Every structure is written in structure tokens, then in C-alpha cells.
Amino acid sequence: MNPTATSTDTALAAATAAARLLPSTTPLIAVAARPGEGPALDDIAVLASFVGSRSADVVLVAERAVQGALAAGADAGSPLPLSDALRPALEAACETLGAGVLDAARTEAAGSAVPADAHLFALEHEGVPQAWFALRMRAEPSATAGFPGVPAQRQSLHVLYDVEMTLTVELGRARLPVRQVLELTPGAVLELDRAAGAPADVMVNGRLIARGEVVVVDEDYGIRITEIVAGEQGVI
Incomplete structure (x- = not known):
């Protein structure tokens, strides 16, 4: 099996899951970004790291797509931070990677938040990008690294043993x-x-x-x- 193809399929599944949970007023479809496409460098990105059986960095640039949801929260007297508004979409994306822990999300300019080697997807409505999703898979440890004879998946989970979960x-x-x-x-x-x-x-x-x-x-x-x-x- 082609590892690159597998990684691309995984990223597409994550992007599709994120698009479904994004609080946008219009339905969005994940499409691989074409050469030269991407968010503006000064757009606000929400990013987080996922550690588990398959670890990755995930990024969502979707402030414009969720403006309606943010405005509704402000009108109700409970302004919703952008990182909180996008958290469910980030969690949905990471669920496609298997068991693990998603750390606290943070905001950053898209120019520095989107890794150059990440899989980048446009979240489109009727062919027009409304938001962007990026995922960079982290290299998995080899089966002999650290714990000889222990499968790589078990080794990657070993780092989670002391992590507190809610x-x-x-x-x-x-x-x-x-x-x-x-x-x-x-x-x-x-x-x-x-x-x-x-x-x-x-x-x-x-x-x-x-x-x-x-x-x-x-x-x-x-x-x-x-x-x-x-x-x-x-x-x-």
C-alpha cells in the first residue's frame, strides 16, 4: 500500500469530519487545495496537537465561516471564543485518527500556523472556499525504538499513560x-x-x-x- 496515498486518505477523512461539525450557516465539502490556494497569511488559525495511536497537528482557518455562530453567542450575552467554536470540529477530525488526546487549542496567524508539509483542504460551499483545514501526520516510532518487540501503536500510546483525561x-x-x-x-x-x-x-x-x-x-x-x-x- 502506498504510504502517501494512505496519509492523504486519512487527512481527507479528518477534513470531512471537521467540515460536518463546523458551525457554518452553509454546508461545507472538503476538497484538496489546488496549487497556490490557501488561507491569507494574516487570517486567524486555530490549531492543536493530537497525541495517540496516530499523532498529528490539526489546523482550522474558519473565522469567516463561523461568524454567524459567533454573532449569535454575542447577541445572547455569551461571546464564544473562536477556539471554543472550532473545538468540536477539531475533535471530530481527530476521532478519525483513533484513540488519543487533543490538547488545548490556540490561535495564531495562518501564515505560521499551517505547516508547509501538511495536507491542506479547502472547505467549500458551491465551489467557493469558506474555510481551510490542514493536517500534518507525525512520524510513528519504529517497532524496535524504545521498547524492542512492542508494536509501534502500543509504543505511541505508552506516552499517554501519565496524561490526565477528563x-x-x-x-x-x-x-x-x-x-x-x-x-x-x-x-x-x-x-x-x-x-x-x-x-x-x-x-x-x-x-x-x-x-x-x-x-x-x-x-x-x-x-x-x-x-x-x-x-x-x-x-x-
Whole structure:
């Protein structure tokens, strides 16, 4: 298999995932950038590093594409930082790379944020670029480097062992249009998509890893694990 072709396919999958989660007012399609195309050097880029089974640097230049979402947040009295607005799209892109950790996003001028050797994609609407996505895969360690006989994927995950990850417990979800979200007031009751007494989901970085029941430990809430989730949804 051609490694370059594999890397390009991976980058396209990541760009497509980012385009789907970008809070743009128009649907976007990821298209490989043509020679000479790219964001303006002084455009604001949001970038972050992903460390996992396949590590990479990811960049989104999309301030203009998400101006509507940023304006709506400002009108509601809660201005949304650009890095927060683009975070879900960055996370979606990195989910295509497998298990790992995405560090805090930061902003930088596109001229210095987009690596020269990165895969660059235009996120287009009706053939017109509205935003840009770049991904640079990092070299994977060889199977003999550091831990002889240990597969490269296990070695790359070894660096994550001491990384702290945020674990959340989800009791249920509700889908609401933006209008209703902005109309929420203290005392409002939201109906969740889960029956009373049903197991709660245990999530890490948005991925389901287990289910359990809510308990009380010394006046604090806790979760007793009743099921470990494996397979496509889980990370185990």
C-alpha cells in the first residue's frame, strides 16, 4: 500500500469530519487545495496537537465561516471564543485518527500556523472556499525504538499513560433548537432521552467507555461501573 496515498486518505477523512461539525450557516465539502490556494497569511488559525495511536497537528482557518455562530453567542450575552467554536470540529477530525488526546487549542496567524508539509483542504460551499483545514501526520516510532518487540501503536500510546483525561458521566441527552436553548431560564425542566433508573454513560473525550449506576460516596456523587463497553463505540 502506498504510504502517501494512505496519509492523504486519512487527512481527507479528518477534513470531512471537521467540515460536518463546523458551525457554518452553509454546508461545507472538503476538497484538496489546488496549487497556490490557501488561507491569507494574516487570517486567524486555530490549531492543536493530537497525541495517540496516530499523532498529528490539526489546523482550522474558519473565522469567516463561523461568524454567524459567533454573532449569535454575542447577541445572547455569551461571546464564544473562536477556539471554543472550532473545538468540536477539531475533535471530530481527530476521532478519525483513533484513540488519543487533543490538547488545548490556540490561535495564531495562518501564515505560521499551517505547516508547509501538511495536507491542506479547502472547505467549500458551491465551489467557493469558506474555510481551510490542514493536517500534518507525525512520524510513528519504529517497532524496535524504545521498547524492542512492542508494536509501534502500543509504543505511541505508552506516552499517554501519565496524561490526565477528563471523565464525565452522562445521565441523558436532549436535542433542542438554538432558539429554545437561548430561552432557557432558571427552573426550566428538560426531558432527557433516558428512563429513570437506566444506567448512566461513562465518557472520556466524548467516547463511551462504560456504563454504571449513580451512587453517593461520603455525600458526593459517584458512579459504580456495571459494564465496560468494547468495540467501535468504546476505546477499550
